[in-house]
Every structure is written in structure tokens, then in C-alpha cells.
Amino acid sequence: MKTTLIAATALASLVSTSAMAETIGVSMARFDDNFLTVLRNGMIETAAEMDDVDLQVEDATSDVAKQLNQIKNFIASGVDAMIVNPVDTSATQAITNAAQSAGVPLVYVNRQPVNVDTLPDNQAFVGSNEVESGTLAAFEACKMLRAQGKSNGAKGYMLMGKLSNQAAVQRSQDVRDIVGISMCNFIDLIDEQSAEWSRNMAQDQMTNWLSSGEDFDVVFSNNDEMAIGAIQAMKASGISMDDVVVTGVDATQDALLSMAAGDLDVTVFQDAAGQGSGALDAALALANGEDVNQKVYIPFKLVTPDNMQSFMDEN
Amino acid sequence: MAEATHGTGGLKYDHSKRKRPQEFNVLIALVLIVATFEILGQVLPYMEGQSLLFDTGDRFDTIFNEARLRIIILQVAIVGIIALGVTQVIITGGIDLSSGSVVGFTAMVAMSFAQVAEVNGMANPRAIFLDQGWVNLPVVVPVAVGLCVGVFAGLINGSLIAYTGIPPFIATLGMMVSARGAASWWTRGQPVSFPTEGYAAIGAGMMPVVWFLLLAVLFHIVMRYTVYGKHTYAIGSNIDAARMSGINVKRHLTLVYSIAGMLAAVAAIVLSAKNLTAQAGMGIMYELDAIAMAVIGGVSLQGGRGSIIGTVLGALIFGVIISGFTYLKLDAYYQEMVKGAIIVGAVVLDQWRQRRNADRV
Numbered sequence: 001m002k003t004t005l006i007a008a009t010a011l012a013s014l015v016s017t018s019a020m021a022e023t024i025g026v027s028m029a030r031f032d033d034n035f036l037t038v039l040r041n042g043m044i045e046t047a048a049e050m051d052d053v054d055l056q057v058e059d060a061t062s063d064v065a066k067q068l069n070q071i072k073n074f075i076a077s078g079v080d081a082m083i084v085n086p087v088d089t090s091a092t093q094a095i096t097n098a099a100q101s102a103g104v105p106l107v108y109v110n111r112q113p114v115n116v117d118t119l120p121d122n123q124a125f126v127g128s129n130e131v132e133s134g135t136l137a138a139f140e141a142c143k144m145l146r147a148q149g150k151s152n153g154a155k156g157y158m159l160m161g162k163l164s165n166q167a168a169v170q171r172s173q174d175v176r177d178i179v180g181i182s183m184c185n186f187i188d189l190i191d192e193q194s195a196e197w198s199r200n201m202a203q204d205q206m207t208n209w210l211s212s213g214e215d216f217d218v219v220f221s222n223n224d225e226m227a228i229g230a231i232q233a234m235k236a237s238g239i240s241m242d243d244v245v246v247t248g249v250d251a252t253q254d255a256l257l258s259m260a261a262g263d264l265d266v267t268v269f270q271d272a273a274g275q276g277s278g279a280l281d282a283a284l285a286l287a288n289g290e291d292v293n294q295k296v297y298i299p300f301k302l303v304t305p306d307n308m309q310s311f312m313d314e315n
Numbered sequence: 316m317a318e319a320t321h322g323t324g325g326l327k328y329d330h331s332k333r334k335r336p337q338e339f340n341v342l343i344a345l346v347l348i349v350a351t352f353e354i355l356g357q358v359l360p361y362m363e364g365q366s367l368l369f370d371t372g373d374r375f376d377t378i379f380n381e382a383r384l385r386i387i388i389l390q391v392a393i394v395g396i397i398a399l400g401v402t403q404v405i406i407t408g409g410i411d412l413s414s415g416s417v418v419g420f421t422a423m424v425a426m427s428f429a430q431v432a433e434v435n436g437m438a439n440p441r442a443i444f445l446d447q448g449w450v451n452l453p454v455v456v457p458v459a460v461g462l463c464v465g466v467f468a469g470l471i472n473g474s475l476i477a478y479t480g481i482p483p484f485i486a487t488l489g490m491m492v493s494a495r496g497a498a499s500w501w502t503r504g505q506p507v508s509f510p511t512e513g514y515a516a517i518g519a520g521m522m523p524v525v526w527f528l529l530l531a532v533l534f535h536i537v538m539r540y541t542v543y544g545k546h547t548y549a550i551g552s553n554i555d556a557a558r559m560s561g562i563n564v565k566r567h568l569t570l571v572y573s574i575a576g577m578l579a580a581v582a583a584i585v586l587s588a589k590n591l592t593a594q595a596g597m598g599i600m601y602e603l604d605a606i607a608m609a610v611i612g613g614v615s616l617q618g619g620r621g622s623i624i625g626t627v628l629g630a631l632i633f634g635v636i637i638s639g640f641t642y643l644k645l646d647a648y649y650q651e652m653v654k655g656a657i658i659v660g661a662v663v664l665d666q667w668r669q670r671r672n673a674d675r676v
Contacts, residue, residue, distance in 0.1 A: 208638050
């Protein structure tokens with residue numbers, strides 16, 4: 001159903017010729033990322049419900065230079081506003097400058113640009129505060145370990161995303177910060193490795209760790225896919241998932257079902273569709289010359305087996 | 316052994332003239348790398364005398380750390396399957412940059428036909444063809460569909476190269492980009508998860524290794540003892556001579572690329588079954604890892620030289636290095652840098668040895 005709807009939307013936006021329509025150019029960092037796909041579809045579905053909004057969505061394929069070219073092309077074709085999900089959050093000044101000199105309103109979505117505090121009046125940021133996600137998950141894991149009576153010493157591994165990615169760096173730092181506070185410093189990180197957000201690489205990495213035979217109590221993962229990979233590896237080695245706390249981030253469908261099966265213990269919900277529609281609203285408001293809040297933070301929410309049911313239909 | 320015929324039909328390859336087989340050098344390299352890790356385990360103070368391959372904690376019945384031996388080969392088995400096809404392509408003097416993207420697209424398509432209707436009593440939230448009722452299908456359906464996709468991609472690669480004459484680099488580069496696009500287009504980027512038990516069994520436990528080794532043995536025999544293999548080497552050694560001697564070069568190249576596509580599809584099926592999911596981003600960079608395995612295993616990028624055994628050993632070197640890094644708890648930042656250096660180092664050594672051999676003649 002969803003697929004049909006999206007396909008229809010895409011087709012509709014292709015053939016739409018309404019002269020009165022507002023045209024919004026959207027440049028996404030990448031199309032093949034699960035979370036960003038939900039965000040993108042949230043934007044497309046919101047636009048489809050409006051009569052007079054045309055979205056032109058492009059894939060920057062994680063290429064900074066390509067993204068800047070897409071933005072210049074949007075400006076050249078006279079879009080009314082732009083939404084940018086930056087490839088590199090430290091390279092956003094050039095995007096801001098290009099939009100500002102052309103007088104085109106700009107909204108950054110999901111990834112916080114480095115110049116967020118100095119954005120011109122017709123630019124804004126809609127996203128979540130990345131510090132929350134890793135912290136929420138790690139702190140919940142710490143509480144779970146204490147509740148299991150392991151506060152006199154616990155060992156853990158950490159699976160990190162791509163190391164060139166700000167979210168991976170931030171979420172990993174959040175975990176290190178949490179195991180540094182006095183309430184949680186009973187947790188000892190044995191090793192941390194990158195599995196590049198991938199379920200397959202996480203599965204292999206976890207199996208490598210298991211082959212060293214060291215006991216551990218917790219696996220912190222930068223996202224759900226890697227957490228699921230780690231769970232698959234542990235189950236294949238006959239480890240009971242009751243004995244290990246596993247954390248993820250994203251609250252994907254796969255992750256929630258893994259939680260329902262009693263495998264995944266903690267994940268964090270980031271409202272992808274909410275960010276997408278929020279960015280679209282801000283872009284339309286700016287295109288109409290209205291004032292908007294320049295920093296819109298959509299909060300992360302902690303997901304555990306107790307409240308997971310309410311997130312089932314979200315991401 | 317001097318009677319054995321290799322190379323083009325009719326040409327006799329005299330084994331006695333060869334100093335020692337290429338694969339032997341790769342094997343020595345593998346042993347040296349393992350030895351290096353073992354020595355580091357003894358020397359580095361924080362390692363507390365741990366061993367890479369041997370059981371130091373008395374956890375296993377044998378003297379080996381069996382868990383480590385398993386993961387060393389398990390983590391390279393899937394890319395290894397791709398490398399078997401890439402090896403054949405490189406032996407013809409070509410290259411295949413499309414395998415990683417073909418893995419992504421094939422995994423998406425095959426998995427779409429392998430889904431269950433219900434997960435934990437709920438309708439499968441990821442089911443693509445739920446409305447059509449194409450769920451809980453027998454395992455043969457997704458496998459057949461997947462293999463067809465792979466062969467089709469390979470067929471396009473091969474025909475483009477053979478019949479339009481464009482370089483393999485360009486033809487397969489085009490497929491690399493297009494197939495990745497197709498993988499995203501299939502479900503608009505949404506992952507495809509929750510396969511049937513039958514499908515999951517294809518990639519469960521050590522099954523990826525079983526497929527890898529079975530296919531390695533099969534293609535070792537094919538490359539060494541059949542006309543197909545002889546023609547493949549002949550084309551890579553001297554394409555004009557191969558044509559003059561009556562080999563249908565165009566048809567043969569198309570066949571080689573189709574087989575490479577099929578092996579990429581096998582890898583995709585095993586990979587998605589192992590992970591219980593298919594995602595558009597799957598298989599990124601696999602083509603380069605597969606090429607690296609072949610090159611480390613002594614397959615020459617000039618064509619005409621190399622073997623399946625070499626590639627299997629190349630894959631094992633890869634596996635030992637990955638596991639060795641984790642065992643040393645080497646910082647993630649350094650791993651890629653060292654891996655790149657090892658790939659280049661292997662080729663430099665190979666060139667150096669080839670020149671030295673040439674000087675001797």
C-alpha cells in the first residue's frame with residue numbers, strides 16, 4: 001500500500017505542471033539509508049497532501065561537492081525554497097552562502113549544520129539533538145545492568161557507525177561519557193570497533209569478539225542494524241539474550257520486532273517523518289516570507305519493552 | 316605430470332619447467348601473516364600471551380581456538396563467492412566493478428519473494444508483495460529469481476564488452492551505478508526483512524562457508540580441467556591468438572561475465588539469508604574487496620594468470636587480517652589504512668617476483 005502511494009506520489013510530482021505551485025528543491029545526503037528514507041517519505045507524503053507543492057528530491061550519494069552542485073542547480077531553476085540534509089555537517093557554510101546570495105530560503109534537516117548559530121534570517125534547522133540519542137540509550141543500559149545486580153563490575157563492547165560520520169562520533173562519545181559518570185563507571189568497555197552501520201559487519205565483528213572468549217554484559221551499538229547483527233551473532237553462539245543488554249538507536253521496524261522477541265533491550269526513537277514534515281512546513285513558511293523558529297528540535301524518545309507498542313507504526 | 320595439457324587446446328604446458336606454483340607463495344604469505352600475529356600476541360604486554368589460532372583458555376576440545384578459525388573464513392566467505400567470479404573475469408584480462416551493486420539489487424529482489432506473511436503474530440511490516448499474496452513461497456522461487464537477476468546483469472555486462480567493444484572497466488562501471496540505482500528503486504529505499512525459514516537456512520551458521528568451498532571446488536575443476544577454463548586463460552593470455560585458434564571470443568566473454576553475475580547473485584542470496592534482511596546499501600565496496608582477494612591470491616590484472624586456489628588463499632589472508640586486528644584490539648582507524656597497504660604490497664611483491672622470473676629466462 002505504502003509503496004503504491006509513494007510511487008503514485010513520485011509519478012504525480014513528475015507530471016505536475018501547475019504554474020501556481022510552490023517548488024521545493026530537496027537534496028538528501030543519501031537515498032539508501034533506512035532512517036533518511038523514512039524522513040524523505042515523510043516529506044513526500046506531507047507534500048502530496050498539499051495541492052500546490054512540488055517536491056524535487058535529489059540524492060547527493062554522500063558526496064559534498066555533488067550536493068553543492070544540486071543546490072546551485074535548484075537555484076538556477078528558480079525553486080521557491082530548498083531543504084538540505086547535509087552530507088557533511090562541517091561543510092554547510094558554502095551551502096548557506098550559495099542560498100543567501102541567491103535569496104532562496106533554506107532549511108537544513110536532520111543533521112545539525114556547523115553554522116547553526118549564525119544562519120541568516122531566511123534559513124533554519126529542523127532536527128534532533130544528537131547528544132540525546134547515545135546518552136539516552138547508554139544510561140538506560142546502565143540502569144538495567146544495575147537492576148540486574150551487576151553494579152560491582154560489568155564489561156561491554158561498542159559497535160560504532162562509519163567513523164567519518166558525525167552521528168557515529170557523537171553517539172560513541174555519549175557512551176564513553178555515560179560510562180565515565182560515577183553512577184555508571186562500573187562498566188568497563190573492553191573494545192570498540194566500527195561496523196559501518198551494517199548488520200553484516202556487526203555480525204562478523206561480534207563473532208570475532210566472541211572468539212576471544214571474554215565474558216561481557218552489554219553491547220552498545222550506534223544504530224539498530226548493528227545491534228541486530230550483534231544479536232544474531234550471539235544467538236548463533238548460544239548466548240542467552242537474557243544475560244546481555246543490547247542497545248541500538250533508530251527504533252526501526254526490524255528493531256522493534258527484535259525487542260518484541262526479547263532480544264533487543266533498548267533503542268531510541270528519532271521521529272524521522274516528523275522531521276521531514278517539519279522541514280517542509282518551515283520551508284513553505286520561509287518561502288511565503290513568514291518568520292520561523294530557526295532551530296526546531298524534535299526530541300528523541302527512549303524505547304524499551306514497556307513502551308515499544310506505541311512506536312510500532314512510526315518508523 | 317609433463318603430459319598434462321593446460322592453456323589453449325593442443326598446447327602443452329610443461330609443469331617441470333615451473334619453479335614452484337604461484338599459490339605456494341601466497342600460502343607462505345598467509346603463514347607469515349599468521350606468525351606475525353602470534354608473535355605480537357606473545358610480545359605485546361597487554362595481550363597477556365593470547366594466541367590467534369590456538370586455544371589458550373582451554374575452551375575447546377582441540378588445541379585450536381575453533382571459534383576464531385570459523386569466523387576467519389565465515390567473514391570472507393560471501394565476498395569470496397563473488398571473488399570466484401571476479402577471478403575468472405580478471406583471467407580474461409577484464410574487470411568487474413559491478414558485483415557489489417549486483418549484490419545489492421539481487422538481494423532486494425530475491426528477498427522480496429522470500430518473505431513471511433506474519434512475524435510474532437503480526438503482519439510482516441516489511442512485506443513487499445503481501446497484497447499479491449506472494450508470501451511464504453517455497454525457497455526455490457526467491458533463489459531462482461535471484462539467480463536470474465544476477466545472470467541478466469552479467470549478460471548485459473558481457474554483451475556490452477563483447478559486442479560493442481567498450482572496455483570492461485566502463486561497461487561494468489555503468490552496471491555498478493545502474494544496479495545500485497535499481498536496488499534503491501525497488502522499494503524506494505525501504506529494507507526488505509523477515510524471510511521464510513527455508514530461505515534463512517541458506518545463510519544460517521556456517522552455510523556461507525559451505526557454499527563458498529563447494530563453489531570454489533567446482534570452479535577449480537572447471538577452470539583447470541575443462542575447455543571453458545582453457546578458453547578463459549587463452550583469451551586473457553592473448554586475445555588475438557585465441558580468436559585465430561578458433562575460440563568464439565565474444566560468446567565466451569559473455570559467458571564468463573554471466574557466470575560472474577550469477578556468483579554475485581549467489582553471494583547476495585547467502586548474504587541476505589545470513590542477515591535476515593536485504594537493504595539497498597548492501598554490498599557496497601564488495602567488488603573492490605573481491606578484486607583485492609584475487610590480486611592478493613596472485614591473479615594478474617594483465618590477464619591469463621591466476622587460479623581459484625590462489626583466490627581462496629587470498630580470501631583467507633583477508634580473513635586472518637580482519638580477525639587479527641580485532642584480536643590485537645587495534646584501533647578501528649588504523650585497520651583500513653593497513654588493509655590498503657597490504658593490498659598494494661601484495662601487488663608490488665608479485666610484480667617484483669615476475670620481473671625476477673623474467674630475468675632468469
